[in-house]
Amino acid sequence: xxxxRKAVALISGGLDSMLAAKTILEQGIHVEGINxxxxxxxxxxxxxxxxxxxxxxxxxxxxxxxxxLGIKLHxxxxxxxxxxxxxxxxxxxxxxxxxxxDCKIFMVNKAKQWxxxxxxxxxxxxxxxxxxxxxxxxxxxxxISKQSGADDLLLRPLCAKNLPETLPEREGWVDREKLxxxxxxxxxxxxALAEQWGFDDYAQPAGGxxxxxxxxxxxxxxxxxxxxxxxxxxxxxxxxxxxGRHIRPAPHFKLIxxxxxxxxxxxxxxxxxxxxxxxxxxxxPLVLIDGELSAEDLYLAARIAARYGQGRDAEQVxxxxxxxxGSERNIQVTPFKIDEIPQEWYI
Ligand code: SF4
Numbered sequence: 001x002x003x004x005r006k007a008v009a010l011i012s013g014g015l016d017s018m019l020a021a022k023t024i025l026e027q028g029i030h031v032e033g034i035n036x037x038x039x040x041x042x043x044x045x046x047x048x049x050x051x052x053x054x055x056x057x058x059x060x061x062x063x064x065x066x067x068x069l070g071i072k073l074h075x076x077x078x079x080x081x082x083x084x085x086x087x088x089x090x091x092x093x094x095x096x097x098x099x100x101x102d103c104k105i106f107m108v109n110k111a112k113q114w115x116x117x118x119x120x121x122x123x124x125x126x127x128x129x130x131x132x133x134x135x136x137x138x139x140x141x142x143x144i145s146k147q148s149g150a151d152d153l154l155l156r157p158l159c160a161k162n163l164p165e166t167l168p169e170r171e172g173w174v175d176r177e178k179l180x181x182x183x184x185x186x187x188x189x190x191x192a193l194a195e196q197w198g199f200d201d202y203a204q205p206a207g208g209x210x211x212x213x214x215x216x217x218x219x220x221x222x223x224x225x226x227x228x229x230x231x232x233x234x235x236x237x238x239x240x241x242x243x244g245r246h247i248r249p250a251p252h253f254k255l256i257x258x259x260x261x262x263x264x265x266x267x268x269x270x271x272x273x274x275x276x277x278x279x280x281x282x283x284x285p286l287v288l289i290d291g292e293l294s295a296e297d298l299y300l301a302a303r304i305a306a307r308y309g310q311g312r313d314a315e316q317v318x319x320x321x322x323x324x325x326g327s328e329r330n331i332q333v334t335p336f337k338i339d340e341i342p343q344e345w346y347i
Contacts, residue, residue: 005173006030007155008115009124010107011073012209013061015202016126016158019193021069023157024124027174031124033073034114035062036107038082039235040210049243049262061203068199078110079235086212087231091143096218098210100135101143108148115153122153122168129159130184138162158182158190211242220246223347227251227291236273243267244288246347247304253291254347255301257308260285272324277305280330281318284309299333306335 009021011033025031066073085106089099104127111123129138141163145154152166155174160166161181169176182189194202211217220241225231227248240256243263248254256274258264264286267276274288275298287305289298302319311317312335322328 004030005122005168006032006120007122007124007168008074008111008118008120009033009071010111010126011035011062011065012126013065013203014126014209015187015190015194015199016128016131018065018069018126018199018202019190019197020124020126020157021065021071022193022197022199023179024155024174025069025071027178029174031069031071032120033062033066033069033071034111035073035075036078036082036110037075038086038103038210039079039238040082040086040212042210049266051260051262065202074114076110076114078106081110082106083233094134094213096213096215097221098134098212098218100132101140104135104140104144105147108144108150108154112148112150112153121173122155122166123150124155124157126158127156128182128184128190129162155179217241220347223248223254227254236270240270240288245308247341247345248347249300249304249345250297253289253293253297253301255304256288256290257305258285258287271322272326275324276322277302277319279306279309279311279317280320282309282311282314284311284317299331302331302333303336304341306333307338307341309335311335312338 007024007029009017009031011017011021021031021033063073085099085102089102091101094100108123108125115121115123127136127141129136129141145151148154155166155168156163158180159182160176160179162183165176168174224233224237224241243266244256244258246254246256256267258267267286267288270288274290275293277287277289278284284305285308289301293301298321302321305319306312306317309317315334316332317335318330319333320328320330
């Protein structure tokens with residue numbers, strides 16, 4: 001009897017990785033999924049807490065894809081190791097702070113380690129030639145295979161017919177004829193395949209699979225690095241960049257202003273790590289203060305906090321300033337008028 005071959009599929013939660021895994025499952029290969037958590041994943045974060053996104057389905061799309069396919073999913077925390085990929089990308093950044101090519105190489109390399117440790121035979125990704133300007137081009141496909149160390153154990157079922165044969169094809173574990181030859185940015189071939197297999201509900205990622213492709217998010221990360229004077233970061237730092245309005249009146253401190261109740265409740269969890277403020281005399285948002293502040297800075301921050309409360313038109317409002325140890329004091333301030341806050345303070 002021939003040996004049951006096993007493949008691990010990189011599952012981002014999007015349609016392409018789902019179709020790639022399905023293509024190989026259809027050939028009788030045992031497939032399990034792997035999803036890497038970098039800290040920047042879009043999955044269920046701000047849209048899970050913001051009221052404006054209430055209508056969006058709240059689910060972890062990689063788990064959902066695994067469930068649709070009936071495969072096991074391994075979610076692997078790579079937060080620490082990923083820092084070096086983001087801080088020192090050998091191939092540079094994309095349009096924003098997305099180091100897509102290095103990221104792909106890193107993830108395929110992790111998958112290669114995983115198949116060795118778990119006695120699997122090869123790796124599948126949902127890559128398509130020409131799909132993304134930075135990481136999914138004909139020229140980058142061999143770079144990813146080679147620099148990840150996966151070489152011809154890396155099979156891209158959606159565009160395999162446009163690429164050299166890989167080991168699973170040469171060995172006859174998979175039938176090359178039943179693989180695909182999709183190229184380009186059009187989603188039509190993928191949608192047709194999805195229809196063929198009865199997948200009618202799948203995630204439609206806008207720009208990419210993580211926050212690093214987002215212009216505003218990247219600007220906040222650059223600001224954080226500049227303020228800290230280095231590029232090291234902790235998970236909390238990068239999670240907080242996804243939440244609230246960020247305002248930096250001076251290089252040494254910034255405010256994170258909750259934009260709505262859900263964000264306010266989320267930020268409550270950080271009151272032991274940051275000085276926080278809220279309006280005592282009127283309803284208003286929770287504000288976290290990141291940095292070392294003088295009395296004068298605190299007064300300025302309180303005036304901004306007051307601007308975002310319902311006392312914004314009052315002559316004076318009371319602002320409660322809370323230290324990390326829970327001690328509180330109130331000060332009276334005149335709220336800033338909206339046009340008094342310089343645009344360049346908004347990150
Ligand atoms: S979008 Fe983000 S997670 Fe996806 S390849 Fe690029 S850097 Fe990596």
